[in-house]
Amino acid sequence: MWEYVPILVLVLSFIVLLSIGTPVAWSIAVSATLTMLVSIPAMPAFTTVSQRMATGLDSFALLAIPFFVLSGELMNKGGIAHRLIAFAKTLVGALPGGLALINIIAAMLMGAIAGSAMASASAMGSILGPEMEKEGYSKEFGAAVNITSATTGLVIPPSNILIVYSLASGGVSVAALFLAGYVPGILTGLFLMAVAMIWAKKRKYKIGQASSLKQMFRTFVAAFPSLMLLVVVIGGIVSGIFTATEASAIAVLYTLILGFYYKEVNVKDLPKILLDSSATTAIVMLLIGASMSMSWVMSYENIPQDISSALLGISNNKFVILLIINLLLLFVGIFMDMTPAVLIFTPIFLPVVTKLGLDPTHFGIIMILNLCIGLCTPPVGSVLFVGVGVAKTTIEKVVRPLLPLFMAMIVALFLVTYIPELSLWLPKFFGY
Structure with missing residues (x-):
């Protein structure tokens, strides 16, 4: 006892x-x-x-986090969102629920570039929210789309939380995790787009005009320097030119140059940008330090081994265990922020799934997708609160349009869980 x-x-x-x-x-x-x-x-x-x-906190890999946070702040202030929205508008603006689809695509791009779901929700909500209302979309539907789509950027690299998972797992390759995130992140976005289109058709929301090839090309050229950040960062990591930590420093330099090039950032803005990124970094690092201490305490008390034995005692069927872990993580995500959840529960569940033959890279994507859903749920859902605040509405009103979008995210989660190649084929292609 x-x-x-x-x-x-x-x-x-x-x-x-x-x-x-x-x-x-x-x-x-x-x-x-x-x-x-x-x-x-x-x-x-x-x-x-x-x-x-x-x-x-004494880890070279963690140095990437303050750099990616700073590059995200520079991106958020640097007028990137407007250019990404304009580009997305030419791609899907003429489809049913066009503005909702624009929100999803732009959020996927912005989240991937900025590496922050909250930055994406804030930027997209403040720019697209009023425009969606003007076109007859309900405020609550716009907020629900914005909240759920903002989380896709945490799976699509570069992503701070994938770096945290790499640390918690004992050294899973960051490059492999970054490559593994692309297909699941895009798949989740496509499911959200499908739900948004069905909802828009049902509500008979206004359809925009088709864009010409000339307009598409013009908006693509305007957004191209921003999109190139993904190529520079991920391309450099995958080709072995630099590590993930070095890539984060290059991302800061690139976004700073881009901000000055777009004339959206000037020298006077830098102190506030540095202060905001320092505050965010301090919060994240405190969470990491506290979570690492709890992980060590659990290991000292043999808690992961006890839980592992209990889970494997229920069943040795991989599908059953993965279902149980998914349900547990979905529950954990409701009450706990993503960073501590990854640091605390990775050492508990990773030994279980590796015994069953699951690839640690694949499990990392499963875990992040799970916890992304938690960011959209009360009482700790940070992205939910940002999205509702920007839209000037209430959680109670947003719940109804959120539910079908939640279901889309859960369907994507279970497809990624039970079809490993969705996560692993790209890392394998590049030799990871």
Whole structure:
């Protein structure tokens, strides 16, 4: 019976701390400390947790995160969103639900370039939201499309959360993860587009005019320098010219030059951009440090091994175990932010799935897709709150149009889960 005490202390203290409004990072750190106090005296427990928080951040790979955050801030301020929206408009503006489709495509591109779902939701919502209302779209439908499509950029690289997974998994190749994210991210976007088209047809929303090839070419040329960031960053990593960390620094330099080239960023803007990116980085790093300490505590108490044994005791069928893990991760995503969830649950579930023959790269994409859905759900759904805030509506009103879009994301998730080649064929093609 005593062996179950640490896990009970960990889970109950974490739930209680979250329920009384304690910030997630502090909830993680405090519950990890309380769990250690069950096994060892107070001073070694405090020392161990604080030490593990510090050593958890001592990783060269994590240096990519502040750089990608900074490049995302520069992209967000640099007028990129307007050019991507104009390009997307020429591609799908004449289809049913054209403005919703524009939102999805532009969000996929913006999310991939900026590496931030919240930046994408904020930019797309503020630009396209009023335009969709003018064309007769309901505010709630526009918000729902914006919220769900913003998360696709977390799967389509470059993505900070894939770097975090690489760290948590013990060194899965970042390049392989980046390549593995393309097809699942695009597939999710296509499913969202299909639902948006059906909804728009049902509601008889206005259809835009078709664009000429000349207009398509003009908007493509305007968006081309922004789109080239993906080629430079991913191409450089895949070809071995530079590492993911070096690529993040190159992304900062590229986006800074681009901001000055577009005349959307000037020297006076830089202090605020640097301050905003520093604040975001500090939050992310605190979460990572706290989560790494909890991961170590769980390993010390043999919690991952116990959970692994319990799951494999239920069944040794890969499909059943993956279904259980998917359901658990969907539940976790409702209550926990993505970064700590990846750091805490990767060491728990990865040994289980690798025993069943699952590729760690494939599992990383499954995990991120799962947790992307959590970003769109209350009470911790950060993208949900940003999307609703930008649209000036309420969560209660957005729920109805969100439900079919949720179903589209879940269908995409299960296809990616049970068809490994959707994630793995591109890394294999490039030799990863």
